[in-house]
Amino acid sequence: MTTIPSSSAKQVQEALGARLRELRKDAGLTGRTLAAATGQHFTRVSKIEHGVQAPSDEDIRDWCRACRADEQVPDLIATARAVESAYLEFRRQARGGMKRVLGPHTVPLYQRTELFRIYEHNVIPGLFQTAEYAAAMLSFWIKFLDTPNDLEAAVAARMERQRVIYQGRRRFAVVLEEQALRTWFGTAETQAGQLDRLLAVMSLPAVSLGIIPMMTERTAVGSAGFWIFDNSLVALETPTASIEATRPQEIELYAKDSEGTQFSATFRNTIDRRTEASLPSQAWTTSTPLMTPDRANWPACASSSPASASGGKSPANGSVTS
16 A cells, blocks of 8 residues: 655655566566557656656556556556555645545545445544534644644534435445544543444444454454445545555455454444443433444445455544544
8 A cells, every 4th residue: 555645656656667567577578569569659668667757547558458467457557546645644634724634535435435344443433423522533633733723614524424324325334443432532421422422323224333342352453443435445544644545456455354353343232331331420321232233234245355346542543534
């Protein structure tokens, strides 16, 4: 995955050129022979292979066709497109306020997506957050990134994106670490309200949610929270930037990780009220045990790879955009 800033995008472009050069050599073609086969000057072939010039999508298709490596086209095109867009620095985006710090989490992308696969280890996903919880978390990021204080607008934008939960035939396959329930943003009342909201969302037929208990044997561990949008994009975050993966091979690996976390999660009619232990008794307002759907309700393609399917932590670890 490209996880470097755009200032170092040349290194990624050079790596892409090296991959194209390897394809040419594996096919037994000289630079001049490839140039003739693809209808371009041989000096341009050299520039592409040395990362001096970026190839277009059509260049990549013609190159792979000449090298009889058509199966490489999707991955190479995704790599080329990721050179400038894979790493989005929050501070640069935040010059106009937190409302602009979206990363890939835009309304158009949400509206295009039919299946959301979400894994979070220490924060409730933005789609399920209350306004109070979101405000407490975003307040930290406004200070941390030293951005203009547009908290009210930023929270409103996040609440607006939540409309997709109730629209269309979308599905949301979500796995949370138990730590996400125990990580506080704001007061005890804010946390209790957020857990009430989570209970309400979990009752929706479009939402399947599993929780991985803290003390349990597991088959997979996510090193960071990530969102998979259909089979087209994976988004994750560091404290300073959002990262996007669009290469099919990478998306497939994240899908495999998503499937692994699912098998470590609890999917049964009633989960013990482990969240109660993280709140003062007077702050817990819900009398209903935390519920999750049965594993049978987990969307079928949520556990498939793209090849087969069309004690709280610091707020600094919370999600910025999602």
